[in-house]
Structure formats: C-alpha cells, structure tokens
Amino acid sequence: MKTTKYFIGLLMAFAWMGCSKEDDNKEDIKLSVSEEIFYANHFAKATLEEIYLWNEEIADKLESIDPETNEDPIATVEEVRYKQGGKEVDKWTTLTDDIASLNNSMQGVSTTYGYRLMRGKFSNTNGYFFVVAFVYNNSPAQEAGIGRGDIIVTLNGKEITDENYLDVVYAPNLTLGMAKKTEQGIVATKEINVSARSMYCDPILAHKVFDIDGKKVGYLAFSDFDLQSIEDLIDICKSFKATGVKELILDMRYNGGGYVYTEEILASMLAPIDMVRNGEVYQTEIWNDKYMAYFTQNKIDRTLYFKTLHKGILNGKELTYNTAEANIGLEKIYALISSGTASASEGIIVGLLPYMDIELIGKNSSGKYCTGSIFQPKDIYKKAPDAIKNWGIYVMVNRYGDRNGNNPCMPDGLVPNFTANDDPMDGYQLGDEQEGLLKIALQHAGMKFDEQTTRTHSYPDVELTMIDTNPLSGKRIQLNTAMPAMVSIPTTTGM
Numbered sequence: 061m062k063t064t065k066y067f068i069g070l071l072m073a074f075a076w077m078g079c080s081k082e083d084d085n086k087e088d089i090k091l092s093v094s095e096e097i098f099y100a101n102h103f104a105k106a107t108l109e110e111i112y113l114w115n116e117e118i119a120d121k122l123e124s125i126d127p128e129t130n131e132d133p134i135a136t137v138e139e140v141r142y143k144q145g146g147k148e149v150d151k152w153t154t155l156t157d158d159i160a161s162l163n164n165s166m167q168g169v170s171t172t173y174g175y176r177l178m179r180g181k182f183s184n185t186n187g188y189f190f191v192v193a194f195v196y197n198n199s200p201a202q203e204a205g206i207g208r209g210d211i212i213v214t215l216n217g218k219e220i221t222d223e224n225y226l227d228v229v230y231a232p233n234l235t236l237g238m239a240k241k242t243e244q245g246i247v248a249t250k251e252i253n254v255s256a257r258s259m260y261c262d263p264i265l266a267h268k269v270f271d272i273d274g275k276k277v278g279y280l281a282f283s284d285f286d287l288q289s290i291e292d293l294i295d296i297c298k299s300f301k302a303t304g305v306k307e308l309i310l311d312m313r314y315n316g317g318g319y320v321y322t323e324e325i326l327a328s329m330l331a332p333i334d335m336v337r338n339g340e341v342y343q344t345e346i347w348n349d350k351y352m353a354y355f356t357q358n359k360i361d362r363t364l365y366f367k368t369l370h371k372g373i374l375n376g377k378e379l380t381y382n383t384a385e386a387n388i389g390l391e392k393i394y395a396l397i398s399s400g401t402a403s404a405s406e407g408i409i410v411g412l413l414p415y416m417d418i419e420l421i422g423k424n425s426s427g428k429y430c431t432g433s434i435f436q437p438k439d440i441y442k443k444a445p446d447a448i449k450n451w452g453i454y455v456m457v458n459r460y461g462d463r464n465g466n467n468p469c470m471p472d473g474l475v476p477n478f479t480a481n482d483d484p485m486d487g488y489q490l491g492d493e494q495e496g497l498l499k500i501a502l503q504h505a506g507m508k509f510d511e512q513t514t515r516t517h518s519y520p521d522v523e524l525t526m527i528d529t530n531p532l533s534g535k536r537i538q539l540n541t542a543m544p545a546m547v548s549i550p551t552t553t554g555m
Contacts, residue, residue, distance in 0.1 A: 138154070177527045233255045286319065321379070369382055395418055402425065437449065
C-alpha cells in the first residue's frame with residue numbers, strides 16, 4: 061500500500077533508534093555558558109546526530125557543539141554542516157534563535173519592502189547599483205511606484221558599498237536614489253521614500269495565456285511554493301485547462317523553493333493525466349542509513365506518487381486538496397530557470413522530466429538536491445527547556461531523485477537546453493511578451509516577432525547578482541515536522 065510522504069512511522073523510529081535517555085540519568089552540570097546557550101547546543105547536537113542526512117559524515121565534528129563550552133551554537137552548526145573536499149555541500153542547514161520569523165518566512169510573511177533586487181557594479185568605481193527584478197503586489201515598493209527594471213543608485217543619500225548594501229533589505233526606512241539607463245550610462249533621476257512592513261508576499265507574480273496560431277500557451281511566474289497559494293494555483297490550472305492550454309511556460313527564475321506538499325500538488329496538475337491516474341512514481345527519497353534501515357525493516361514506503369487527492373497535516377491541522385479537475389493536459393513545458401531557481405522549483409522539474417518534454421531556458425539552477433525539515437525543541441525533548449523556546453533548526457533530512465533515483469541538478473544545478481541571461485534592465489514586466497526570457501520561450505513555442513518593435517539596449521550588458529537574504533532560500537521542506545519527545549534534559553547548576 062502506498063503511504064504518505066510525511067514522517068509516517070517516525071514516532072516509532074526514534075524509539076527504535078535508541079536515542080532517548082532515562083529521566084533518572086540526569087546529571088548536574090556546572091556551565092561556563094548561559095543556560096540558553098547550553099540548551100541550544102544540546103538541541104542542535106541531538107538533532108544533527110539523529111536525523112541529519114549526513115550525520116555519519118560529520119560525526120567527528122559534532123564534539124565542537126559542546127553544550128558546556130561552545131559559546132556560539134548558530135555559527136558552529138554552520139561550521140560543522142557537511143563539506144566535501146573543501147566545498148560546502150550543505151549550504152542550508154541553519155540554527156536560529158528566532159523560530160517565529162523562520163516559520164513566518166515559510167508562510168510568505170516577513171517585514172519587507174516587497175521587492176527582489178539584483179546587484180550590479182559600476183565599472184569605473186567600487187560602488188554598486190540595484191536593479192529591481194520584480195515587486196510583490198500590494199507591497200510598499202509597488203505603492204511607491206517601483207517596478208521591474210527600475211534602478212537604485214543611493215541609499216539614504218549615500219553611495220552603495222559593501223558596508224551598506226544590505227540596508228536595502230534590513231533598514232526599516234529608506235530613501236532610495238532612483239536612476240534611469242541612458243546612452244551615457246546610469247543617470248540619477250529622483251528620490252523615493254519607503255518604509256518596510258510585515259506582509260504576506262503573494263508568490264504568484266503573473267499568469268496569462270498566449271495564442272500562437274491557434275495553439276494556447278500558458279504562462280505562470282511564481283516565486284515560492286508556500287501553502288497559502290495552493291488554491292490559487294489550482295484555480296489557475298483549471299483556467300488553463302478550460303482555455304485549452306497545451307504548452308506551459310513555467311517561470312521559476314526567482315523561485316527559491318518551499319513546501320514539498322505544494323510542489324507535489326502542482327506537479328500532479330502539470331503531469332500527463334494518464335500518469336496521474338495510474339499513480340506513477342513522482343520522486344524517490346534517500347535518508348541517512350539509520351532511517352533507510354528502519355523504513356525497509358518496517359515496510360514504510362518513502363516514495364512520492366502523482367495523485368489527485370492530497371492530504372497532509374500542519375501544526376495539527378488537516379489539509380486536503382483535490383486536483384482531479386485541475387490537470388491541464390499539457391504536452392510540453394518551457395521552464396525558465398536561473399541561479400535563483402532552487403530546491404522545490406528544481407524538484408518539480410526533476411520529478412516531471414522522465415514523463416514530459418521539458419525545455420530549460422536561462423542559466424544553471426542552484427543545485428539544491430536535498431529536503432529539509434524545521435524542528436523546535438518541543439519536537440525532540442520529553443519536556444522542552446523554556447530557555448530555548450524561541451529556538452529552532454532547519455536541517456537537511458533526505459536527498460530526492462526522480463522515479464529512478466536520479467537527480468540531474470546534482471551537484472551544480474540543472475543545465476539549460478538554451479542559455480540566456482535574465483536582464484530586468486530591458487524594462488519589460490513579467491508576463492510582457494517582449495520580456496527577455498519569456499520572449500525566447502514564446503519564440504521556441506512558435507511565436508513570430510517583429511524585431512522593429514523590440515526595445516534595444518542602449519547600455520552595455522552588466523553582470524547582475526540576485527540579492528537574497530532569506531535564510532531558507534533554497535528550501536524544500538517536509539510539511540509535517542512534529543517529532544516524538546526523545547531526549548531528557550540534563551539539570552544544570554552554577555548558572
């Protein structure tokens with residue numbers, strides 16, 4: 061029998077793996093660190109020892125997370141996460157002392173200006189400038205009239221440097237010095253005042269249908285596999301189906317991932333309908349040796365399947381979505397990718413590739429081929445220490461692959477069939493048929509363009525780098541994170 065992908069059997073797994081401690085084995089410990097740091101170390105070390113995908117590979121490094129002496133558990137977790145030959149393989153496992161913000165970011169809620177930026181460097185100075193890649197609807201940036209292609213050259217009247225460039229994300233208020241592109245270069249124009257605020261960033265950036273000589277080609281640009289957008293994604297796919305869409309341009313150049321649950325739902329609406337009806341394999345998973353042995357011994361199926369009824373649980377709340385009427389009936393996908401395409405947005409391509417004609421357009425994707433989960437102290441302790449109630453860890457728990465266990469985004473990302481730059485400086489908005497990457501996809505789908513109507517660049521091409529400060533960028537997250545209490549808390553003295 062097929063089973064759900066979410067942590068089924070792990071209530072038994074932790075007991076089987078013998079990681080609990082008897083309450084009467086508590087010991088008094090005199091500390092050189094605070095109670096909070098002691099327990100944060102203990103929490104991080106216990107989680108990495110047990111559930112971490114590369115737990116055996118880092119076993120000799122875990123001693124550095126000494127609960128009694130390690131003064132900076134956040135930095136130490138970053139240091140011990142898996143590296144190979146000097147290369148940082150795991151760039152994502154993260155310990156935090158602000159679990160509320162971490163969870164909010166997973167739901168698309170953050171304090172933000174509501175723009176995504178790319179950074180460029182002036183050729184004649186050490187200064188930088190920003191180009192707006194896109195803005196979220198109903199955001200401070202949109203309300204200030206900022207849009208894709210706009211250029212920022214100063215922050216609060218100062219040139220942008222290595223010392224202050226992150227103010228564009230973290231400062232609560234900003235005066236942005238705007239500029240325009242001319243034949244002479246980038247020229248300052250005006251200043252705009254903006255204030256950040258807490259908001260939900262709707263990840264659906266644009267969607268529409270193009271008619272190419274009678275062939276209907278859909279376009280969907282979205283930035284995050286969050287949970288709140290599921291109903292809208294279902295409605296959009298139903299609309300594509302009703303319109304007769306047969307090919308889809310899936311724009312994930314700015315999509316850093318999200319929930320596996322949302323990814324599976326969208327995949328089941330894009331996959332060939334016969335594959336969904338037959339419940340074919342969507343993806344496979346590899347966990348650490350302890351968990352793989354347990355799953356095998358107890359006949360727990362960790363395979364993911366295409367389906368129409370999607371069930372899950374989040375924080376005790378049951379989630380159910382039916383996509384039986386939302387499968388589009390696609391014949392081909394053109395996926396727009398970049399270095400900002402990571403994790404779940406790579407995962408959906410990996411899972412669909414064996415079943416569909418998918419053409420990749422853009423630049424290499426990120427190369428996030430593993431899945432993480434968020435744990436809080438209450439998930440691993442018999443009684444969670446109050447001192448670390450605000451702490452949590454996002455930890456890699458498995459490596460995913462296609463139906464055959466292969467993952468073409470390992471190790472350096474998906475490689476495009478057609479290489480092209482994302483250039484927001486062309487001034488076209490997402491969804492405009494003249495916008496660079498979309499235009500290429502439409503041409504590949506058969507659309508003809510009058511080149512005389514195409515806006516030409518008057519400024520030399522520059523190398524732009526996406527500014528992404530989200531600690532969960534490149535996230536692919538299991539929906540259920542609740543784990544059994546497994547560890548007793550040592551008592552402490554001499555605080």
